[in-house]
Amino acid sequence: MSALDAIHALRDALGADVVALPEEFGDKRVADWSGLPSARPLALLRPRNADEVANALAICTRYRQPVVTQGGLTGLVGGANLRGDEVALSLERMNRIVEIDAVSGTITVEAGVALQIVQEAATAAGFYFPLDLGARGSCVIGGNLATNAGGNRVIKYGMMRDQVLGIEAVLASGEIIGGLDKMIKNNSGYDLRHLLIGSEGTLAVITRVVLRLRPKPTAAATAWCGLPDFESVTTLLTRAQASLAAGVSAFEVMWAGYHDAVITNLNTLRAPLADAHPFYVLLESVGADPARHNEAFEEFLGAMLEAGVVTDAAIATNEAHARDFWAIRDAPGEYQRFIPDHAAYDVSFSIAQAGDAAQRCEARLRERWPDALVMTYGHLGDGNIHIVVDVPGMGKHDHDDIDRVIYDVTREFNGSISAEHGIGTKKRDYLPQSRRKADIAAMRAIKTALDPLGILNPGKVV
Amino acid sequence: MSALDAIHALRDALGADVVALPEEFGDKRVADWSGLPSARPLALLRPRNADEVANALAICTRYRQPVVTQGGLTGLVGGANLRGDEVALSLERMNRIVEIDAVSGTITVEAGVALQIVQEAATAAGFYFPLDLGARGSCVIGGNLATNAGGNRVIKYGMMRDQVLGIEAVLASGEIIGGLDKMIKNNSGYDLRHLLIGSEGTLAVITRVVLRLRPKPTAAATAWCGLPDFESVTTLLTRAQASLAAGVSAFEVMWAGYHDAVITNLNTLRAPLADAHPFYVLLESVGADPARHNEAFEEFLGAMLEAGVVTDAAIATNEAHARDFWAIRDAPGEYQRFIPDHAAYDVSFSIAQAGDAAQRCEARLRERWPDALVMTYGHLGDGNIHIVVDVPGMGKHDHDDIDRVIYDVTREFNGSISAEHGIGTKKRDYLPQSRRKADIAAMRAIKTALDPLGILNPGKVV
Numbered sequence: 001m002s003a004l005d006a007i008h009a010l011r012d013a014l015g016a017d018v019v020a021l022p023e024e025f026g027d028k029r030v031a032d033w034s035g036l037p038s039a040r041p042l043a044l045l046r047p048r049n050a051d052e053v054a055n056a057l058a059i060c061t062r063y064r065q066p067v068v069t070q071g072g073l074t075g076l077v078g079g080a081n082l083r084g085d086e087v088a089l090s091l092e093r094m095n096r097i098v099e100i101d102a103v104s105g106t107i108t109v110e111a112g113v114a115l116q117i118v119q120e121a122a123t124a125a126g127f128y129f130p131l132d133l134g135a136r137g138s139c140v141i142g143g144n145l146a147t148n149a150g151g152n153r154v155i156k157y158g159m160m161r162d163q164v165l166g167i168e169a170v171l172a173s174g175e176i177i178g179g180l181d182k183m184i185k186n187n188s189g190y191d192l193r194h195l196l197i198g199s200e201g202t203l204a205v206i207t208r209v210v211l212r213l214r215p216k217p218t219a220a221a222t223a224w225c226g227l228p229d230f231e232s233v234t235t236l237l238t239r240a241q242a243s244l245a246a247g248v249s250a251f252e253v254m255w256a257g258y259h260d261a262v263i264t265n266l267n268t269l270r271a272p273l274a275d276a277h278p279f280y281v282l283l284e285s286v287g288a289d290p291a292r293h294n295e296a297f298e299e300f301l302g303a304m305l306e307a308g309v310v311t312d313a314a315i316a317t318n319e320a321h322a323r324d325f326w327a328i329r330d331a332p333g334e335y336q337r338f339i340p341d342h343a344a345y346d347v348s349f350s351i352a353q354a355g356d357a358a359q360r361c362e363a364r365l366r367e368r369w370p371d372a373l374v375m376t377y378g379h380l381g382d383g384n385i386h387i388v389v390d391v392p393g394m395g396k397h398d399h400d401d402i403d404r405v406i407y408d409v410t411r412e413f414n415g416s417i418s419a420e421h422g423i424g425t426k427k428r429d430y431l432p433q434s435r436r437k438a439d440i441a442a443m444r445a446i447k448t449a450l451d452p453l454g455i456l457n458p459g460k461v462v
Numbered sequence: 463m464s465a466l467d468a469i470h471a472l473r474d475a476l477g478a479d480v481v482a483l484p485e486e487f488g489d490k491r492v493a494d495w496s497g498l499p500s501a502r503p504l505a506l507l508r509p510r511n512a513d514e515v516a517n518a519l520a521i522c523t524r525y526r527q528p529v530v531t532q533g534g535l536t537g538l539v540g541g542a543n544l545r546g547d548e549v550a551l552s553l554e555r556m557n558r559i560v561e562i563d564a565v566s567g568t569i570t571v572e573a574g575v576a577l578q579i580v581q582e583a584a585t586a587a588g589f590y591f592p593l594d595l596g597a598r599g600s601c602v603i604g605g606n607l608a609t610n611a612g613g614n615r616v617i618k619y620g621m622m623r624d625q626v627l628g629i630e631a632v633l634a635s636g637e638i639i640g641g642l643d644k645m646i647k648n649n650s651g652y653d654l655r656h657l658l659i660g661s662e663g664t665l666a667v668i669t670r671v672v673l674r675l676r677p678k679p680t681a682a683a684t685a686w687c688g689l690p691d692f693e694s695v696t697t698l699l700t701r702a703q704a705s706l707a708a709g710v711s712a713f714e715v716m717w718a719g720y721h722d723a724v725i726t727n728l729n730t731l732r733a734p735l736a737d738a739h740p741f742y743v744l745l746e747s748v749g750a751d752p753a754r755h756n757e758a759f760e761e762f763l764g765a766m767l768e769a770g771v772v773t774d775a776a777i778a779t780n781e782a783h784a785r786d787f788w789a790i791r792d793a794p795g796e797y798q799r800f801i802p803d804h805a806a807y808d809v810s811f812s813i814a815q816a817g818d819a820a821q822r823c824e825a826r827l828r829e830r831w832p833d834a835l836v837m838t839y840g841h842l843g844d845g846n847i848h849i850v851v852d853v854p855g856m857g858k859h860d861h862d863d864i865d866r867v868i869y870d871v872t873r874e875f876n877g878s879i880s881a882e883h884g885i886g887t888k889k890r891d892y893l894p895q896s897r898r899k900a901d902i903a904a905m906r907a908i909k910t911a912l913d914p915l916g917i918l919n920p921g922k923v924v
Contacts, residue, residue: 103696103814104845105703148649159647161656162624175900182812184844185621185881187610187660188889188896189923190905194623194656198649215704234565241567242677245749246707287707292754350644352565382646383566419647427650434650438637442912443652449911450904461651 003085006063007043010087013055020044030088032075033135036426039084041068048093050168050176050207056089057205057455058174066458069201071112071143074135076346077424079147079200079460086458089205091142098180098208100125105213106165106182111142111206118211127213130157134333142206148198150420155381156249156286157214159420160197166210167193171203172451180210195446200422201457203450217286219246219293222322223301226277226312230355233279235309237351237381243300246287251381252329254280255358258375258388262331265338269328272314281310281380282329284322329377332388339373339390343402347410348384348419357413358385364405365389369398384419407433423461431462465547468525469505472549475517482506492550494537495597498888501546503530510555512630512638512669518551519667519917520636528920531663533574533605536597538808539886541609541662541922548920551667553604560642560670562587567675568627568644573604573668580673589675592619596795604668610660612882617843618711618748619676621882622659628672629655633665634913642672657908662884663919665912679748681708681755684784685763687775688739692817694771695741699813699843701771705762708749713843714791716742717820720837720850724793727800731790734776743772743842744791746784791839794850801835801852805864809872810846810881819875820847826867827851831860846881869895885923893924 011019021043031038045067047053060067066086073080082088091112098108102125109118116136122129131144133151143149145167149160157163166181169192177192196204227233233253240248259280263271273280283301287293297315304310316322335342349357362374369391378385389402410417411433418427418434431440443462447454473481483505493500507529509515522529528548535542544550553574560570564587571580578598584591593606595613605611607629611622619625628643631654639654658666689695695715702710721742725733735742745763749755759777766772778784797804811819824836831853840847851864872879873895880889880896893902905924909916 101812101814103700104812105700106812148653150647150649154647158624161653162620171900171904175903177898177900177904179876179898181876181878182814182845183810183878183881185612185616185810185841185846186878186896187612187882187884188878188880189660189885189893189901190665190908191610191623191656191660192901192904194653194659195908197656198651198653203652215700218704219707238565238567238677242680243750245681245751245755246709288705289707289758292758293707296751296754348645348647350563350566350568352563352644379647383644384647414641414643416643416645416648416650418650419645420649422649423651431651434648436639436641438633438639439651439654441637442633442639442654445911446652446657446908449907 003042003065006060006065007087009059009063010043010045010056013059014047014052018046018048018052020046029073030070030082032073032078032080034076034078034081034424034426036078036081038081041082041086041088043087045087045089046093047089050170053089053170053205053207054174054176057170057172060087060455061172061174061453064453064455066455068457069205071140071146072114072135072138074139075143075147075424076421077426079422079424081425083459091140094207097121101182104182106210107213108180108208108210109141110208112140115139115141115144122213123216126216128216129211130214131160131163134330141209145197145206145209146199146201147422150384152250152252152379154379155251156247161194163211164193164197164209165212167196167206168208169196169204169206172453172456177204180208182210198422200424200461202447202461203456218288219290220284220286221294221297222282222284222316222325224272224314224325225281225283225310226273226275227279227281228311229278232309233281233380234351236281236304239304239309240283240300244285245296246285246293248283248381249286250282250284251379252282253378253380254329255376258377259328261373261375262328266331266334269331272325273312275312277311282325335388341394342388342390343399345387345406346419346421347387347406347415347417348382349413349415351380351383353413354380354383354385357409357415358387361387361406361409364409365402410434425460428461465504465527468522468527469549471521471525472505472507472518475521476509476514480508480514482508491535492532492544494535494540494542496538496540496543496886496888498540498543500543503544503548503550505549507549507551508555509551512632515632515667515669516636516638519632519634522549522917523634523636523915526915526917528917530919531667533602534576534597534600536601537605537609537886538883539888541884541886543887545921553602556669559583563644566644568672569675570642570670570672571603572670574602577601577603577606584675585678588678590678591673592676593622593625603671607659607668607671608661608663609884612846614712614714614841616841617713618709623656625673626655626659626671627674629658629668630670631658631666631668634915634918639666642670644672662886662923664909664923665918680750681752682746682748683756683759684744684746684778684787685775686734686787687743687745687772688735688737689741689743690773691740695743695842696813697771698743698766701766702745702762706747707758708747708755710745710843711748712744712746713841714744715840715842716791717838720839721790723835723837724790728793728796731793734787735774737774739773744787797850803856804850804852805861807849807868808881808883809849809868809877809879810844811875811877813842813845815875816842816845816847819871819877820849823849823868823871826871827864872896887922890923
């Protein structure tokens with residue numbers, strides 16, 4: 001049984017239109033955004049429905065042919081990249097919205113539909129789909145599930161895991177599991193959905209899903225705050241969560257080092273406050289009932305200024321003004337322009353320890369590289385901190401050493417080496433820094449139970 | 463290797479204080495509230511910490527000795543009951559609150575602590591722990607996790623699954639997995655937490671957990687509404703979720719049959735509205751900022767009356783008044799007084815189909831038992847309906863036939879046979895009504911992967 005036999009069998013069963021050979025799919029992009037090495041697939045499978053996926057995987061199992069499932073290819077950890085002995089299974093043709101159920105508040109979609117299409121369909125139906133990230137136009141729902149995507153509004157709405165009611169998926173054997181369930185509560189046996197979510201394509205291929213829709217917010221308020229110390233940042237967070245009736249929809253903290261570097265290096269950005277502060281917070285609340293909502297937001301911010309929790313603040317007077325605040329927080333999209341070779345981290349801690357952890361990371365980095373540029377920011381309401389590091393003349397060796405510094409501190413604070421991006425191949429060797437040996441053994445046992453031949457996304461995660 | 467050898471080895475390793483023999487634990491209750499058959503355990507293990515649990519399970523694995531983990535024994539499906547060849551592992555001594563972290567908003571507890579103790583500790587620390595159910599004084603956190611408990615406030619705060627940050631557990635082998643993580647976001651490998659939640663003690667013994675605390679609500683409003691039809695009920699739900707800024711914290715629907723039966727049979731209850739209506743809804747909103755909150759709630763209800771969505775309504779004027787409304791919804795605690803032999807169901811559907819599904823259940827029951835008492839009510843915001851059935855002179859045979867009617871309709875509507883109570887032994891034979899054959903095979907493969915000898919809660923769920 002050679003890979004050639006597998007591809008012949010696939011082509012016989014599914015046709016040349018579904019199973020393309022390298023000379024047919026040409027130079028089509030088949031690697032993610034990580035920049036990590038990737039090979040070309042032996043064939044590119046583009047099934048049109050769950051039955052074709054099932055058929056393809058059953059054949060791959062018969063021939064022990066490895067398969068890498070690919071969605072929008074916007075991942076950052078090499079999770080969809082190839083070693084060279086695999087076929088790629090692209091969900092690009094499974095990109096339809098199946099149904100919107102306005103009474104149940106659900107949208108049923110194929111796994112290859114782009115996140116932005118789902119957001120737009122929800123809005124058109126009078127609802128809101130809250131998951132949002134920069135890659136919204138390219139990333140697809142199946143990939144959002146495979147990586148349990150996060151983003152800016154997790155603090156109010158949760159991660160991708162929290163948006164899902166039903167998942168239909170195909171196991172390596174070609175058997176279909178799950179379904180298009182719309183029940184919010186379902187305690188009938190093990191929750192296979194949650195096991196598949198975040199498993200990065202190693203346990204099954206997700207084919208269709210039922211997502212939960214939320215009411216469309218009709219009120220929003222956004223403020224940019226300057227704060228004196230990290231304790232004030234956590235105080236502001238706790239008080240905002242207790243006082244703002246609609247809840248906090250974004251709480252993005254930026255250390256001064258981040259703020260100053262992006263304002264200095266990107267001339268499209270302007271500092272919202274006149275003076276410098278050790279910490280900045282972008283605070284946002286969304287809800288219903290604009291008059292009461294905005295009045296309460298202003299009252300709250302006034303109380304925080306009076307209490308000295310916030311030193312200075314600006315409230316966005318309109319949407320364009322709010323977008324200017326968000327542009328500072330979204331500056332990482334523009335890093336390439338001034339630090340093309342930077343190292344970037346996506347770690348999480350308890351909220352209480354995030355400040356100390358970030359401080360220790362920076363101190364350790366400066367011991368070794370006194371001139372390092374260290375930019376720290378993130379979704380503090382979720383304990384999720386991004387750290388971006390640039391050292392003069394950075395090479396591969398420095399990059400590995402910086403990895404070690406960050407992940408050592410992460411272990412010391414019992415944090416996670418991957419808050420939202422996943423493990424892929426990039427962080428696989430560091431997984432023991434975040435998980436016990438027995439956890440990893442249990443993951444491997446589950447992997448073997450569901451994919452005994454190891455044909456699904458081999459070499460990823462575990 | 464006999465069971466006797468196992469018990470000797472356990473007693474040698476852990477001492478007589480931890481491993482009690484039948485003559486020592488006497489007539490202590492060791493069965494749940496289901497009334498299903500249960501045997502006495504060969505020994506009762508009461509470990510004091512995770513290491514003792516690990517030690518005990520390693521010995522049980524060595525001797526292939528089955529173990530049933532027991533918490534508060536308040537389950538309704540036989541999930542903690544015994545066949546007769548098992549030892550019982552009680553978490554009653556692991557009942558301490560380990561830590562409250564007010565900055566991170568977390569509480570760390572041992573798995574044997576009662577739900578009500580956690581609620582009280584949260585309140586004392588200025589927070590709120592939202593999960594709530596009638597058995598709060600007896601049920602324990604480990605059991606709430608093992609069954610993914612629900613309750614009345616799922617619509618705003620989610621189920622037990624949504625309250626958990628970290629889980630430490632012991633596998634059948636005696637290895638400890640997981641830990642006391644406080645990260646809200648953690649995408650480092652498979653999420654073993656979510657696999658254990660709802661697995662009813664068949665995959666591991668949960669020993670300690672980190673739970674998420676919420677801000678304590680400072681405002682609450684409660685209304686009792688009479689509605690003309692099911693469509694109006696779902697309209698009220700959708701509009702309330704979109705319009706009430708703080709969100710809906712309870713949306714309990716009662717069909718007229720339920721309302722009339724409990725008001726007639728329980729003389730402590732009084733109907734809140736003068737006229738009869740086909741449907742009643744208990745609507746509650748909790749949040750911050752009482753003045754704005756209550757004013758908005760009244761405005762919303764006024765608009766619903768004007769639109770004819772709600773025919774008549776009463777707003778609770780104080781807490782005692784609100785408790786009177788809740789007493790009607792909580793009447794199931796008193797059923798034994800007028801229908802001692804009833805059959806009770808906990809099913810879920812999409813919100814849109816819940817009305818038709820309930821109607822079909824009632825129609826099918828009446829075809830066979832024209833005089834049946836059918837009481838339908840539930841957490842409609844979660845698609846979760848409870849159906850209680852009493853037929854004249856009900857015997858075991860009737861009970862089985864009623865099961866079949868309800869679960870057939872559940873399958874026809876693609877619903878779940880267990881929204882919140884779990885499977886245990888009671889619903890095991892009906893699991894194929896809610897889950898695919900391939901799902902059940904996958905669950906069995908996972909069970910075998912994590913508990914190869916099948917010593918944990920044998921015969922339950924799968």
